[in-house]
Amino acid sequence: MNAAAFAMDPTRSGYVPSKRRGDEQPVRSQLDMARGRLFAVMILFLLGFMVMIGRTVELGMRENARPRSFAGQIEVPPVKVGRADIRDRNGEIMATNLRTSSLFADATQIRDASAASHDLVKILPQLSLADVESKLASGKKFVWLHRKLTPRQKWQVNALGNPAFRFEEEEERVYPHGRLASHIMGYVDVDGRGLGGVEHFFEDRLSDPDRHKDALKLSIDMRVQYALADELETARRVHSAIGAAGLVFDVTTGEVVALVSLPDYDPNDIRGVSADQLFNRVTQGVYELGSTFKTFTFASALDQGIVSLDDGYDATKPLVVGRFRIRDDHPKSRYLTVPEIFAFSSNIGTAQMALDVGTDGQRDFLEKLGMLRPSTVELTEVGAPMYPAPQQWKKISTMTISYGHGIAVSPLQLAVGTAAIVNGGRLIPATLVADSDGYQNATRVISEKTSHTMNMLLRMVVKKGTAGRADAVGYRVGGKTGTAEKPANGRYNRKALISSFMGVFPMDDPRYVVFALLDEPKGTKETYGFASGGWTAAPVVRNVVLRTAPLLGVAPEGEDEGLYQQVAMKINDKKGH
Amino acid sequence: MRRAFNIVAAVIALTSGAAVLQLKLTVQAKQDELNVLARQIHDDRDALRVLEAEWAYLTSPASLQERSVRFLALMPPSADQIITDPRIIPFRPKGEFAEADPGVMLERKRLPKRPAGDGQPHGEETSGLDVISDTVAGGGR
Numbered sequence: 001m002n003a004a005a006f007a008m009d010p011t012r013s014g015y016v017p018s019k020r021r022g023d024e025q026p027v028r029s030q031l032d033m034a035r036g037r038l039f040a041v042m043i044l045f046l047l048g049f050m051v052m053i054g055r056t057v058e059l060g061m062r063e064n065a066r067p068r069s070f071a072g073q074i075e076v077p078p079v080k081v082g083r084a085d086i087r088d089r090n091g092e093i094m095a096t097n098l099r100t101s102s103l104f105a106d107a108t109q110i111r112d113a114s115a116a117s118h119d120l121v122k123i124l125p126q127l128s129l130a131d132v133e134s135k136l137a138s139g140k141k142f143v144w145l146h147r148k149l150t151p152r153q154k155w156q157v158n159a160l161g162n163p164a165f166r167f168e169e170e171e172e173r174v175y176p177h178g179r180l181a182s183h184i185m186g187y188v189d190v191d192g193r194g195l196g197g198v199e200h201f202f203e204d205r206l207s208d209p210d211r212h213k214d215a216l217k218l219s220i221d222m223r224v225q226y227a228l229a230d231e232l233e234t235a236r237r238v239h240s241a242i243g244a245a246g247l248v249f250d251v252t253t254g255e256v257v258a259l260v261s262l263p264d265y266d267p268n269d270i271r272g273v274s275a276d277q278l279f280n281r282v283t284q285g286v287y288e289l290g291s292t293f294k295t296f297t298f299a300s301a302l303d304q305g306i307v308s309l310d311d312g313y314d315a316t317k318p319l320v321v322g323r324f325r326i327r328d329d330h331p332k333s334r335y336l337t338v339p340e341i342f343a344f345s346s347n348i349g350t351a352q353m354a355l356d357v358g359t360d361g362q363r364d365f366l367e368k369l370g371m372l373r374p375s376t377v378e379l380t381e382v383g384a385p386m387y388p389a390p391q392q393w394k395k396i397s398t399m400t401i402s403y404g405h406g407i408a409v410s411p412l413q414l415a416v417g418t419a420a421i422v423n424g425g426r427l428i429p430a431t432l433v434a435d436s437d438g439y440q441n442a443t444r445v446i447s448e449k450t451s452h453t454m455n456m457l458l459r460m461v462v463k464k465g466t467a468g469r470a471d472a473v474g475y476r477v478g479g480k481t482g483t484a485e486k487p488a489n490g491r492y493n494r495k496a497l498i499s500s501f502m503g504v505f506p507m508d509d510p511r512y513v514v515f516a517l518l519d520e521p522k523g524t525k526e527t528y529g530f531a532s533g534g535w536t537a538a539p540v541v542r543n544v545v546l547r548t549a550p551l552l553g554v555a556p557e558g559e560d561e562g563l564y565q566q567v568a569m570k571i572n573d574k575k576g577h
Numbered sequence: 578m579r580r581a582f583n584i585v586a587a588v589i590a591l592t593s594g595a596a597v598l599q600l601k602l603t604v605q606a607k608q609d610e611l612n613v614l615a616r617q618i619h620d621d622r623d624a625l626r627v628l629e630a631e632w633a634y635l636t637s638p639a640s641l642q643e644r645s646v647r648f649l650a651l652m653p654p655s656a657d658q659i660i661t662d663p664r665i666i667p668f669r670p671k672g673e674f675a676e677a678d679p680g681v682m683l684e685r686k687r688l689p690k691r692p693a694g695d696g697q698p699h700g701e702e703t704s705g706l707d708v709i710s711d712t713v714a715g716g717g718r
Binding site: 081223473 | 615619622626629631632638657
C-alpha cells in the first residue's frame with residue numbers, strides 16, 4: 001500500500017491534472033486503469049519471454065535432430081586467378097597461374113650490407129654477391145632484388161628475420177611441362193597477356209574473368225606429345241638435322257593429339273629465345289614436301305576413274321620437259337604398274353598420271369583438300385601455302401606438283417589432307433580443342449571406295465616399297481615417304497633435303513596420322529649415308545607408333561593378308577632391274 | 578501475490594535474457610569457426626593449385642622416363658606382349674617358376690640359359706640387360 005500511497009500523493013508524483021480537478025474518484029480509476037494496462041503489458045512481456053525460453057529450450061534439445069547442411073550458406077572466398085588454366089585432353093595441367101613473391105629491399109633499414117647480402121646469396125645462388133651488396137648499400141628506399149621466388153626460397157628469406165627484405169605478391173604463368181608442347185602453348189608477357197600459340201589465339205577467353213574457373217581443354221595428349229618429341233629429338237641429333245617437325249592427328253575427329261616443332265623453347269622463360277626457336281614448323285612453316293604429295297595425285301586420278309590399279313606408265317627413262325628433267329630417286333627403269341609407281345615413289349610415273357588428270361583437275365582437287373588456303377587451326381602462327389598463280393600453273397607445274405615440288409604447304413595441311421584420303425574421304429578441319437564438333441561439318445572429297453584403295457596402296461609402301469623402316473610390328477602402319485630438295489638460289493640443292501614420312505595406322509581401319517619431318521638430315525653409317533624420308537623419318541614414325549598405340553587404344557593384331565592381295569600381286573619388288 | 582508475480586517475471590526475464598545472450602555468443606563463436614574454416618578451404622584450394630602444378634611438373638613424361646630408366650627394369654611393351662583376348666593367356670611353361678620380384682634393376686649374374694623353345698622368344702634379348710623381370714616376362718608369354 002505504501003507504494004500506492006506514494007503514487008497517489010499528487011505533490012510528489014507531479015500528477016498535475018488530478019490536482020487541478022481536485023477529484024479523487026477519476027484519479028483512482030485512472031490509476032487502476034494504468035496499473036491494469038501495465039499488468040497486461042507485463043503479461044505480454046512474460047508470454048514473450050516464455051515463448052523465447054520455450055524456443056531456446058527446444059533448440060537446445062534438438063541436438064539429435066538431423067543436422068542441417070550449411071553448404072550453401074558458407075561463403076568460401078573464391079581463389080582468384082588472372083587467367084584460366086590450360087589442360088590437355090586427360091586433364092593434365094599444361095599452363096596455370098600461381099602466386100609468387102618478388103623480393104625487394106628497403107635499403108635504409110640495412111645495417112650490415114655485406115652480411116645481409118652473404119645470407120641472401122646463399123639462398124638465391126643465381127644472384128651475384130657484388131651486385132646485391134651494392135644494391136643493399138645504396139641507401140634507397142626500394143630496390144628490386146629478385147623476381148618470382150619459389151615458396152621455399154620465400155620461407156628461407158623470411159627465416160633470415162631481416163626486416164629490410166620484403167615481398168610483393170605477383171601472379172605468374174607457369175608451364176609445368178617446360179619445353180614440351182611449347183609451340184602449342186605459346187607464351188605470355190610480363191603482364192600475363194598471351195603472345196603466341198593458344199595463349200594468344202584464346203586470349204579473350206582465357207582472360208575473361210567469368211571463365212577463369214573452367215580450364216581450356218586442348219586435344220593434346222601430353223604422353224603422346226612426349227613420345228613424339230623424344231623420338232624427333234633423337235632423330236634430329238642422330239642425323240644432325242637443323243630442325244624437325246611432327247604431329248599426330250586423329251583422322252576421325254580432326255583433333256591434333258600431338259604437335260612438335262624443333263628446336264623449341266621454354267615458355268617459362270622466353271628471354272633470349274631466337275626467332276628460329278619460336279618458329280612453328282608444323283603450322284607456320286611451308287615446305288615443298290615431295291613425294292608425300294603423290295598420295296593426292298593418286299587419289300584424284302583413282303577417284304575420277306582416270307587410272308585403275310591395272311594401269312601403268314612407262315618409267316624407263318627420265319622425262320624431259322623443256323629445260324626440266326624429271327627423274328626417279330629409286331629408278332626401276334621399266335614399265336611400272338600403278339601400285340608400283342606409288343610403292344617405289346616414281347616421279348616419272350606420277351608426273352604422267354598428273355598430265356592425264358589435267359591442270360584444272362589437279363588444282364580443283366588440291367583446292368578441295370584445302371591445300372591452297374591456310375589451315376584453320378586455332379593458332380595465330382599459321383603459314384599460307386605457296387603455289388603458282390592460275391596463269392602460271394602450266395604443264396610443267398602440274399607435273400612437279402604431282403610429286404610435291406613447286407607447291408609449298410605446311411605439314412599440318414598435308415596431315416589434314418592425308419586424313420581425308422584415308423578416313424573414307426571426309427575432309428575434317430584440324431582443331432586443337434578437345435571435344436570440338438568440327439568433324440560434323442566434314443566435306444566429302446573422294447569416294448569411300450577410292451579411300452579404301454588408297455589405304456591398300458599406302459600399306460603397300462610400307463610392306464614392299466620405300467618405307468619398310470616404318471613397319472611397327474602389329475600396328476599395320478601405312479604411309480608415304482617424302483624426300484624433297486630444298487630450293488636455294490633459284491635451283492634445287494641436292495644435298496639439303498626435307499625428309500618426311502606421313503604414316504597412318506592401323507591401316508585396316510585408320511585412326512591416326514603420324515607425320516615426321518627432318519630438315520636437312522645427314523646420312524649416317526646406320527643409314528648407309530642415305531638421308532631420304534624412308535631412312536630418317538620413317539623410323540621415327542615407327543617408334544612413335546610403337547610407343548603411343550597402346551596409349552591411344554589401338555591394339556596390335558595379326559594382319560589379314562587377303563586384304564592387300566589384289567594390290568600386292570601387282571608389285572614386283574624383286575631386286576635387280 | 579502481485580509482488581511475487583513481479584519477482585518471478587523479473588527472474589524469468591533475466592534468466593531468459595542471459596540464456597539468449599549465451600546462445601548468441603555460442604552462435605557467434607560457431608560463425609567465427611565457420612569463417613575460419615571457409616578461409617582454410619580457400620587457402621587449401623590455393624595450395625592445391627600449387628600442388629597440382631608441382632604434380633604435373635614431377636610426373637611429366639620426361640622425368641618419369643628418366644626415373645624409370647634409372648630405377649625400374651621396365652621396357653616399352655612389344656606388340657606380342659599385348660593380348661586382346663583374356664581367354665588366350667598362355668600357361669607358364671613347365672619347369673618355370675616365378676621368383677620374388679624385387680621390382681628394381683639389380684646387379685645380378687646372368688640367368689642360366691633356358692632350353693630352346695620354352696615359350697620365351699625374347700629370352701636372350703632381355704637377359705642381355707640382366708633385368709629381374711626376366712621371369713615375370715617369361716610367365717606372361
